Structures are given as C-alpha cells and as structure tokens.
Amino acid sequence: MRVAENLNAALHGLLDDDPTAYVLGEDVLDPYGGAFKITKGLSMRFPGRVIGTPISEGALTGVAAGLALTGNTAVAEIMFGDFVALAFDQICNFASKSVSMYGKRLPLRMVVRCPTGGGRGYGPTHSQSMQKHFVGMPGLSLYEMSPFHDNRAVFTAMLQRGEPCLFFEDKVLYTRQMDQVDPMFRVRRDGELAVIDLEDRPDCVIIAPGGMAHRTLAAMKTLVLQQEISCRLLVPSRLYPLDVDAMLPHLGEVVLVAEESTAGGTWGGEVAHLLHERVWDRLRGPVRLVHSRASVIPTAAHLESEVLAGESTIHDAVRKALRG
Template sequence: MTARVADALNAALGTLLAEDPTLYLLGEDITDPYGGAFKVTRGLSTRFPDRVLGTPISESAIVGVANGLALAGDKAIVEIMFADFALLAFDQIVNVAAKSTAMFGRPVPMPLIVRCPTGGNRGYGPTHSQSPQKHFLGVPGLDVHELSPFHSPLPALRSMLGSGRPAVLFEDKVLYGRPLGVPRLFALREDTVVIDGAPCDDYLIVAPGGLAHRALEAMETLLRRYELCGALHVPTRLYPWDPAPVLRHPARRILVVDDGPPGASWATEVAYRLRDCGRPVRVLHAADTVVPTAAHLERSVLVQAATIVGALR
C-alpha cells in the first residue's frame, strides 16, 4: 500500500529525530494526543518527549526559540499551524534567521526549517487558505522550498538541515491525504513528470508541488481531447530557483503556474528568468482577490485543472 504524503512526512521527521539528538521539533498543538492540526506530528512527542515540544500560540516566539537553538549549535524544525500565520514570525525569519548566517564576522550555520501548511481547496476561508510564498522570496540567506508529492520528504529535509541556511518549507494541505508518488499514465524523470511512453514536447508546465495533481489532470485532458502531450516540472526549491532543468527541455510552450495572486510572485520571477534566456513563457495565477470559504467560489478563485487547460490551449 502506498504511503500518504502526511505519513511519509511523519516518518521522515521521526527518522531525523532518532538520528540526531540535537534536533528539536516545536509548534502549537503538535504533541500527542492531538498530533498537530493535520496529524503530521502524531506519535512523535510520545517517542521523543524532551525534544518534540508544544508551544504557546505565538509564532514569533516559536521561531525565536528555534533561532536560539540553531545559533547555540542545535537544530530546529518549526511547524506553523497555517502558512498564513508565518507572517506573524516574519521578523524572526527574515531579520534574525536569514541574517544570522552572515552578521557575526564568520559564517554561522543556521539549521532551521519552518514548515508551513499552505493553500486552499479546503474551505477554510480567507485567512487560512493563502499561498504566501512570494513574501519570502529574494531574502539573502533564506531558502524557500515546497513539498513535492512525488519524492520522499526525508532527503529534502536532510538537505535543508545540512545546508547551513534557514529554510521555509511550504506544504500544500491538499497533499497530506494523497498517496506519495506518481500516478499511473505518468513517469517521473528526476523533477519532471511526463506522460509515460510518449514524446512530450508540445508544452512544459512549471508548477510547485501543491499544484502538481491539478497539472496532471490538465495534462491528461490535453492528451485525450486535444492530442497535446507535455511535461510537468515540479521544483522542490522555489528560491534560489535553478532554471537548468527547464532550459534543457525542448518544449515549444512553457506555462508557469502559481496558486497565489498576481504581483511580484514566484511565477513572475521564474518567467523573468526564462525570458531572459530567450524562452517563450506565460504565467497563470489565482485570481486577484481573497480566497472565499464557499467551495464553488473558492474553486473559481484558485487555479484548477480546467484553468491550466485553457491557458495552454
């Protein structure tokens, strides 16, 4: 039986805690029996009661404690209950964690990950459904990642902690209940998903992990209805972003998809980089409005498979 993304993430956190006695996991309501708002941390506080710690409701304080642990030579992973609330810790992430690697006269490692459940399509309303990734882009010393549903999270988490740079990891909430891996009809080649056994150069979709399954649904529609065969590139690091895998692809059309609203977004940053390299590219965003609670209105605001099909056609 294929593991769910949430189960794989839970197992990865447990493995890291077992391997490294200097690693701490902090967050609101992450201890048993609750195990976190999305149950990603269930069982971990029972196994590691001294290092999996529930905290008061203060995102700035949680990340501040994690910064202190990292500066003192330990490691920390923080769970922010909803990505929307990471903005309450913006100063600790941007002005403390990111700057601490370079402001003490010598390189200082900051092994810190701030995990942020992000995105909509769950009916949680305007303040619990945003995709605020763009607010953390372009900060010197800060890496921005997004969880991929196609890869085990353990190597990615190990890489973040070992990089010496603080990282913000966005995890789309709709992925938690999905199986880890690539569904049938598709094949994975490193960070790019193609339609198995077909030449796939009509288009290339570039989208982070939270949009992956909507992009795959769009790809299947484009193949069956319009005989268009393309590929999907899912970067796990949003910033700094590496354009090399996209530039190697021979696609005649490139569509960059972003579940956040337009304006200084990750998609526009990627499109700028690609246009600077002479590649034809178009961007697709969510609507420029708050995310509604009602399901039919929420679907109309956020990017859906049909939106991607329309943009590519």
C-alpha cells in the first residue's frame, strides 16, 4: 500500500468509526478529492461530514476549532503546508489555548493536515517545511507522517491527546510504499518510534522525521557499502512534545538530527537540547544538526536539489561527526 492510500484509508476509518468526525478544507470534495487525492471518496461516502471551504486557511481552521470546541472531531486540510502561516492566529491564539484557559482542561479533538516539503518542483511558496514555527506552543502537538507508522494508529494517538495537533505530511512520501526499505536494513517499532538499522552497535545514530527517512536510508546504505560506517535511524511519529525516554535505549556516542527546514530555532535544535540534558556524558561530542540551505526553494529541479538537505548532506555530516 502506498502512503497516500494508507492515509486515505485512515480518514475513511475515522469517519466510519466516529459519527462526530468532520473533514474540511479546500477542494476536498469528490470527484477532485483534494490536491493530492487524500480525501478521495470521502464526500461520496459521508455526505454532510466532508465540507468544502472557501480559500481561507484562517476560516477553515477556525471552523475546525469551533467543531472541536463543541465536542466534535475535526480534521482540517491545508492544501499546501506553507499556507498554515495564514492560520497561525486560529491555531496558536484560539485552538491551543482553548484546551486550558477556561478553568479546567477542555479536550479538543482537532488535527490540521499540512502537506509539506520540497522535492516536487513547486517553488518557493509551496515547498517549505514549517514545523519549527510551531515548536513549544503549549496545548499544541506536532506529528509527522512516516512510511513506518500506520496513519490510522497515528490519528488515534493524536485524537487521544485531546489537544490540537498539526500533522505534517511530506509530499514526496505520498507515492512511496509503506514499510519499504532496502533488504539490508531491519525495521523495528518501539511505541511511536521506528528504529531502522543493520546491527546492535552502530557508529552513528541519526534522528529524522518521516519526510527525511528515505534520504537518510540512502545515505546509510552508501556509508556502509563505501566506508563500512554503520548507522541507525530513529523516526519519531510525534515531533513535539518529544518522547526522549523512548530514544535513550537506542542512542550511541555519536548522534545527528536531520531535517528539511532551514537552520535557526528548529525542531532539531530542540532535540539536541533535550538529549544534551539527558545523555551529555555518553556523547562523544555535541549532537550535530543537518538542515537545508538558508535560501528560498527554487522551482528548477537541479537548483532545488542544491538547496534541500538530501542524501549527500547527511552522508557528509555523518563522516564529519565521526572525525570529531
């Protein structure tokens, strides 16, 4: 099953099981079924609970928050994750605060889906990774889609938190197969954490969200075949708040965090801070960070690949970290 099919099935299952659940967004109705066809078949099967909205990210997230505030379940789609910036006020000043500002905890079952990232040639305003702008907001959780996490289980986890969640979906994953890795690697799961490696004592541990997983695995394959450097990849489903305790048994002396965003105030920086607090005495050196270049994201494929963090970026960062 492709990742997009798995995500579509998760939404079908959610609406089937929860009569209070709504899906809303721009162009989500059939026969179009969303810009990336993730909502295909939903409005035909659940008329009245799949709502097409005007082109206003602030309005559609505000309606979703209102539905959640009145006891419903709401899944809102931002057509391109870049435009979640237009919904920043509704997410950070209304939805996230509503969980705790009325004198007692008020559960809000709300998920905002954000197709995100580059690699598709969509240019500067349709290719960004906006995760870092939402890290640290009380009452707001961040998740990222992964080919190693079943999306139905992820939706269940998000909704059980009882607070608004942003779900970042790297667009390059939609056409990939679930759980597809090179046969040389083994895939294990430890709760919300996917662990992919070759052996029990790797030379380097790389922490990366779902959208960076295959680029990291490509770098890991080259490293082991060409330099005999063994790496382990940790892919958390929940980015924030991060479950550091789940990672501790899988860490080594050299740790690197790879993400597609530009440097500065990033999720990777938060991961490094938390790990330094817990395992500084076990590390050979500081946690290394890998980012994309400080640039807008070009449309032309050859220029886009020069800007975005990719296989070669991770490969070089691992070798540099091991040299000390």
